[in-house]
Each structure stands twice: as C-alpha cells, then as structure tokens.
Amino acid sequence: MPSNDEKARRYALLSAQLEMARQADKAVVLVLAGHAATHKSVLVNQLNHWLENRQTEVHALAPSEEDRLRPYWWRYWRRVPARGRVGIFVHGWYGDVLFARVEQRIQAGAFDDRLDEINRFEASLAHDKVAVVKIWLDIGEKQQAERLQRLQSDPASAWQISKHHWQRHAQYAAIERYSAQMRKATHTDHAPWHCVTSESPSQQLNDITSLLQGALSQPAPSPVFNAAKLMHKASLAAQGDQSLLTLQRLAVDDDPGEADSGKSRKIPKKVYRQALDALQAQLAGNHRRCLQRGIPVVLAFEGHDAAGKGGSIHRVTSALDARFYRVYSVAAPTDEEHLQPWLWRFWRRLPRDGRVAIFDRTWYGRVLVERVEGFAKQNAWQRGFSEICHFEAQLLAHGAVVGKFFLAISKDEQLKRFKARAETPHKQHKLTEEDWRNRERWDEYQQALDDVLTHTHTQGALWQLINTDDKRRARLTVLSQLNDLLEARLQRP
C-alpha cells in the first residue's frame, strides 16, 4: 500500500508535469545512467507509472538502420521531446561514449571530443528551453556483486540478469574512473549531474522525483552564453582566407560601373550550354560515385532575393538522379517544429548515406532573416553561429560533403530583376511584398552576411560566395565548385 507521504509526492510530481504540459513553454529530459544493478529499469517503469504517460517518452536506444545511416546525433535530435513533454533516456548519449572508453575502443582524445559534443548538444537544448536532468546511479563494487547474485538466484528475477551485467561488474573500476571524468567534463549549470547512491529503489525514486519535480516546476534553464569565447574557434578558419574576402567585396559591390563591366563579361548562350552540359555530366558521375560509397551530401543555398537560388538549384538537380535527392524549401516552422529546439527541423531532414539534401534557404536563416527581422533575440542569434558551426562539424564528422553557396547580387541588378518579374506573367508568383520589404533592409542584411562569413567560414564547410549579376556564369560556378567539393571528398577514404 502506498503511504500518504508517497501519495502526496506522487501528486505533486504529476501536478508539476500537467502544469508544464499546459504551459508547453519547456520540455524536460531525464537521463538515467549509472552502474549495472542499480534498478534502472525498475526506476524507469516506476517513473513512467507516476507520470502522465501520454506526455512522456522513454528511450532506451538500440540504434536502427535509419539511425546508423545518418550523422551520429540524428538519433538523439529526432527524439528530443517537444515542449510540454518529458523524455526519459536510459543511458542517454552517455552510454556509447562511456563504454567505448571503458573497453578501450576509443582513446582519450576521442573521448574528450565526444564529451565536448555532448556539452554543445546540451547547451543547444538548454538554450531552447529543454531542461536536462542527469542522474548517475551509484553502487559499491561489492554491493553490486551481491545484488547481481541475489537477483540471479531468485527465479522471478533471474531472467533480468545476463552475461552483460557480469561484464559490467568486471569493468567496475574502469567505469568508475571514466564515468567520473565524464561527469566532471559534462557537469554544467544548465545540465548538472546528480549522483544517487541510495540503497533501495523507493529511496532512489524519492531522490529522482525531487530532482525531476524541480526541473518540471522551475523556469526553463537559461545558460550563460559567452559569445566571444564560442565564436573565436569558428572564426579561425576564415581569418587566413583572403580569397573569400575578395569575393565578398566583389559580390556585394554596389557600384554601377562595376555592374556594367560585369555585363560586358556575360557568357554567350552557346558557350554556356556546352559548359553546362559538361559540368552536369561530371556532376552526375560524381554523385553516382558518392552514392556507391555512401557519402551523404548536404547543400545549403542562401542569397539575396532574386539572386537566382532556384535556378541554380535546378541546374544542380538536373544532373542528379531524382530518386536520390530531395530539395527542401525552408519556410516558417510548422507547429510541430515550433515546439522543438530550432535546429531540430534541419536535423530531421538530413539525408541518409549516399543521398543528397538541398536546402533552399537554410539554418542560416537564424543569423540572417531571424536576426534582421527581430524574430530571434540577440543572444539567440549570437549563439546561432557556434550552434551552426557545431551542426556542420557533425555532418563533416560523419563523412558528409557540406556545400554552402551564397548567391549575391548587386542592389541595382536586384531592382532590374524585381521589375522584370513584375512584368512577366509566369514569374509574377516569385515576387512578393516581402521581397520589397527585405530590399529596404539591404544594409542590415549586408551586415548580417558579413558576420556569417566571418563566423561560419570553417574548415571543410567553406562558403562559396558567388556573384550572380551574370546568371549564366553564376550557375556554371555553382556546378564547378560543387564538382570540386565532391571530387575532393571522393579522394579521401
């Protein structure tokens, strides 16, 4: 029979959860890690029993084929609970890395790198109103042996105990050592570790529900974001690259004289067709080889309105096999997306190995349109730079090609194209009020673009800045740069 005290705690927990579900202004993630024989599954079941389980998701991850065919963090991003919901993760993102280290499958450097990724992941969650509570279930070595022995000798519980548990027992010292390192490296104000050492499941449950209830009822975490520190690393790659800065000047140059001389350089149609055919044939071959090798390709297209993103994408896709690519037009988030951390909607669209995902407008919207239009607060877009760099680094770590194209246009040329669109019946749908509004904010967008180039022009994910005042030349440039990217990747193992 549950005691009155237990009943009271239970209702308090449930009320806190229901209130959070009602407000839907944050999500709560509970990570349950720890030694073997610490009642993990009993606890998960009991927690789930106490919580409103229509708003709760439990994940004990055995990665599926679809998980394995995508960058590592895809499996966790897709399972992040929406605001208003609770996600319980058995071992969470800690099991993999800890046991890999314990079993010496990775060395100290890789271990640290992964812990760094975890910190960044949890910071992204915390910034987007996901409270993360991490529990380490502790037990003494001797006590663990006794408990395993006891469970095994009771026919009612013997099925729970496998060779696996005894193996973890044999690794006790290493688990103790590396988990201490791990907890120290990933203990942050916004996602702290809590060590639960209690003897009985009911006492453990007591400790955990207090922590969980705190997370449910307190305001969502607001981690301190040190812009200067986090942006430093990302901007290193850009510093030495003078050619980019040159291109940048070229593209954004607003001098009519320059635009005129640009006009005189226009490529004749016949030359263009021949070059296009050759580059597309080359691209088709390159993608076929990526497909065979299982190399995923992620292409990001950003640019000024009317710079010809759609046309350039079209020239790329014409060369690809339609079964293996997908073009995503990034617009306002859907309501399902609204309830998730902002990067979630890009993670969910990542291609599986060998496939191509082309984004027409991208995650850079965070630091471009959302910044300029004030949809994202200053500290949200400021940390966007490092979140973006981290996101792209994870794609690269998975072996993906990351191609980023910024299609730039001069202010004069944009005006010409707007007018042409307004006058051509089958192009009118391309011109909206919003285009004119954006044009008024040209200088603000230019400032935002400068910052993007400064902070996200990183090794392996360099920006291709393309002057599109001459559309033909721009399209050929996109194709040829994309071919270079794919060929460079194909040369690596």
Next chain:
Amino acid sequence: MPSNDEKARRYALLSAQLEMARQADKAVVLVLAGHAATHKSVLVNQLNHWLENRQTEVHALAPSEEDRLRPYWWRYWRRVPARGRVGIFVHGWYGDVLFARVEQRIQAGAFDDRLDEINRFEASLAHDKVAVVKIWLDIGEKQQAERLQRLQSDPASAWQISKHHWQRHAQYAAIERYSAQMRKATHTDHAPWHCVTSESPSQQLNDITSLLQGALSQPAPSPVFNAAKLMHKASLAAQGDQSLLTLQRLAVDDDPGEADSGKSRKIPKKVYRQALDALQAQLAGNHRRCLQRGIPVVLAFEGHDAAGKGGSIHRVTSALDARFYRVYSVAAPTDEEHLQPWLWRFWRRLPRDGRVAIFDRTWYGRVLVERVEGFAKQNAWQRGFSEICHFEAQLLAHGAVVGKFFLAISKDEQLKRFKARAETPHKQHKLTEEDWRNRERWDEYQQALDDVLTHTHTQGALWQLINTDDKRRARLTVLSQLNDLLEARLQRP
C-alpha cells in the same frame, strides 16, 4: 534546344503545379510502372526537372529496416505527399505484388487480395483529396531486347543495364499477362491506369505531362462511395455475436435501479489489489513473450468521458516495460497532419514489431466525435467504417494484436464523476467545458456508438465493451481481456 512548343508545355505544367501548391487543397501522386527499358529513370528525372522540385518527392522504394518492422502499408502511408505537393513513385505499390506473382512467389488468391488492398488504399487517398495518376509504360518484347542491347553496347549507358534488366526481359510474357490482370483489377474512375506506348522519351514525356497536368489542374477526385456495399462485409462478424449485444445493453443501460444493483457488486479493495497484481504479472510475462516473438500490439481505448480510460491505460502500462510501449493521446490534428489523408496520423504512430502502442482516443474519432460534432461530412464518416476495418485488417495481416476497448458508463454515474472532479483539486484539470457539451449530446453519441459496434466488430479485432460504473471491476476486466488476447495470439505461429 527546347522548342517553343516544349517550353509552353513546360510552363503550363509548372503553372498548374504552383497553383496547386498555392491552394494546397489536394495532392497528386504519379505512379510510374511498366516494362524494363521504357526510360523510367530518364522520365522521372525529366519530370522532376520540369516540376518545382521543392514541392515534389520522388520515391523508388527499397524498404528500410524500419519499414520492414511495421505493417506493409506503413511504408507507403508515411510517404503520401501532403496537400499541395506531388509524389512520384517508381513502380509504386505495384512493383512488389506484380513481380511476386510473375516469379510465382505468390499465387492467384494472394495476388487478388493484394490488389483489393491497393484499391482500398487508393480509394482512401482519393477520398482525402489525393489524385492518383498511374502510368504503365509499354514496349514490345522484340523492341525491348533491341533497346537493352543498344544501351549495353554504348559505353555511356552500359552502367545502367544489369542482369536484372535481362531477367525482366526473360519474364516479358508473364509480366505482360499479370500486369494486364493487375491493371484491370485496379483501374478505377478515381485512379485510372494510362498506357503509354510511345517510342521516344520525349513523346512519352509529352503524354505523361498531359496526364499530370490534368490531375494538377482538375478538381480533386471524388470517388463514389457505396456505403451499403462496403459496410456489408464488415458487419458480418458482428451479426453472430450475441454476447456483444448483451454487453452493449448492459453498458449503456441507463436504469438507476441497475446502477444501484451494480453498486452492491463492487469489488472490495483488498480483493481488487490481489487480482490486479496477479493480472499485471501475467500481462508483464505475456508482453515479454510478444517482445521476444516480435509481435506488435496496438490497443485502442475509446469511451464516454469520465469512464476512466486514463486509469485503465495506467493499469495496463504499469505492467509493461517502459522502454517498449508508447501512449498516444489523440487530439486535434497538427498542421502537418491536417495536410494528409486522415488515417495518416495513425499510420505514422504504429509500433514496430514487439512494441506496444496504446491510443487514448483513436481512429474511431472519425465515426464518433467527428460525426456527432459535424467535423466530418456524412459521406466521410460513413466510409470511415470501411476504412477503419481495412486499417485494422492490415495490422492483423502483419501479425499484430489489435485490442479495442470501449469503456462505457451510465449517464448517472457520469454526472457523479463530473461533480467529484469539479470538487477535487488534483482532478479539476480532467474536467472541461467540452465534457459538459458532449454530455448534452449523449443520445447522438449513443447512436454513433451503436453504429461503431455494428460495423467494426470484426474477426480478430473485436470490441471489448466494458461497463465501468464499477471502476475496479472495469480495470480488472481490461487486463484480463488483454491477457486473453495476447495469449490467443501467442498460441498462433
């Protein structure tokens, strides 16, 4: 160089697509099937090139592990394009069944059954504003050999031709024969087959784009729904089952005398606890065996407001391992769900093999709340019965357990519970304005419920109608009936 005529056709197609995307009042599916060497991939690429590919999805299905671990049609339901979008399916849902028949992996009966499933699937799509255009690409046997030979001898195209193509050539006669049967059986007004026999890809493209453009610009199909015919089959199982009708009378009986005598039968708390423990232990064991055998379990809970769905579900989940079940609370569709055929949001939540999905409110909302409140038009909820029966039949065909529980309550008892909820602080959140509104429509809901029981009490997916005036008895009944269901399933291979 594209001719002016080609340009005009291309813009007409694109305009039709953009207009459809703008209105987003229907989706278009193009199935491209046919003999080998009929330029299928050329055509798909060309179509995709002409269409706005941000609104287009191409699927050439090699089922993934996640596909295979779920009922067969999950792989197609999850890929149905949202309204406003175009989905191109190479071979679509026809490739599997056709080649299975050609290679004698299935016999005539199974072939017919699958074609029947296809018809029902396409009818569901058509009813929910998905236009389906099906193309059969034809070619003569001799011409096919010549074309394969020609492609193989040219180094530029030789890579396209595999043993597989020659195998299809060897099967030409069988493909011709069975595909004719298949097309005849699945040729409907709302999803007709079109045979394209043209020689050259450009002529083929011409034919296909005309058909596609028609589908894009014409109003969405509105298939004729013959309620009498489709409901007949579903109601057969119910007719012989007198026990159900008895239960039904019991549950919906509104006689206060009956309710009083019910009260006297209430189970004492101590007896209840013991029985509950025993039934939950039994359930835990049964589910463990389902998990080992990879048997998925889908549980549907419907019932009157305040009949105790939540409490009953809680008693079920308490016995399950939290890692392997998920409870879905069915509310109004999200905006992503709104753009899809109505069953899509249930298909997307089906459990993989061995897992349990519990729906708190279900697909029966279509024929209960949507009917009574007028959210669904009469012919939409009328065909709901057969769509539901078909949906459940597909779960059963995959080997799933389908448990359907209707928790009924007398009108008096409901009033008592509403009042109790209003007075108990931690239960107030359960009582809403809507509950009172629904109560006013008690008789209409009762009529809808009668129809549900008449039309969807089908073999293998029988309704468990449970009187919940005594909550304890009701919970024990749910558990014991669920155990019976699982044990019956476990006895079968």
